[in-house]
Amino acid sequence: MLRNTALAAGALVMLGFAAAPAHADLKLCNNTESRVGVALGYKDKEGWATEGWWTIAPQKCMPLLKGDLIARYYYVFAVDYDKGGSWGGKSIMCTRDKVFTIRGIEDCEGRGYTKTGFFEVDTGEEKDWTVSLSGEKTTQGK
Template sequence: MAGILPVLAVVVACLWTSPAAADFRLCNNTSSRVGIALGYKDAEGWTTEGWWNVSSRSCETLLRGNLVARYYYIYALDYDRGGEWSGQAFMCSRDKEFTIKGTENCLARGFDRTGFFEVDTGEQRAWTVQLTEANEQQPQKVPGMPGGVGPGSPGTMPGLPNPPPGAAPPGASGLPPAATPGNKP
């Protein structure tokens, strides 16, 4: 017992003096399992990565270390109920594990074109996104069609449906808002 106390004291001292973790984390505060895709711009340009599978009521570190950007982009699928968390920042993704460089010509490059939502970290060194059921969007229903349409709908893959090649929704440039010149500092 006497030999354990000095070791325990060293462990406690190391924990006490360790700098706080500077990571980008996501907490799933829902009753469902979710799939997460992440987009960001670093010194090498735009990157999207996925999928992290996050259990109900748990957290996952998506990027370790100090944040490299102010703006990050998230797309999340509710595996159990079919909803999604999405936005108007269109980036490339696919239905299997991926790391994709660039946000242009997703369809021509064989990827899906998916709407991510923006997270402004305010230039903090660490950030945690909280997914809740209140900000989840349920899949859209089309009259006369069974099931839903769009990302996260049962029977569809992440990022579908996509507009035809070369087409963009009205007002969308096909790039995340932070990549549009003059849009963000």
């Protein structure tokens, strides 16, 4: 009887693990030898937002957004803190030097922010995505 109870309890525990939802995030992996600072732009139900700065150590990954992704496109700007230079693009959004969350992408300078070019990340509407920074170029993938 005790053995059957233990087996039943074990089966319930296993079912609990099987029913747990999959963990999905937008992650950034720093595949360089430098520390990088990262800013993220996205559109949510309230409109456009930019956030920064996450500091990511060399050869490490970090989630920028936790949970299932709700948009197809996200925007990233990153700065190499140790060697200089940055990863950016043509999508203009607002940033500032200190930690920030900024609502809206219009009139950055008029609102006291810096106009910054972000590169676009197309997640293909996947719920989980990883962006990888390397020394020369930006790569991305599922």
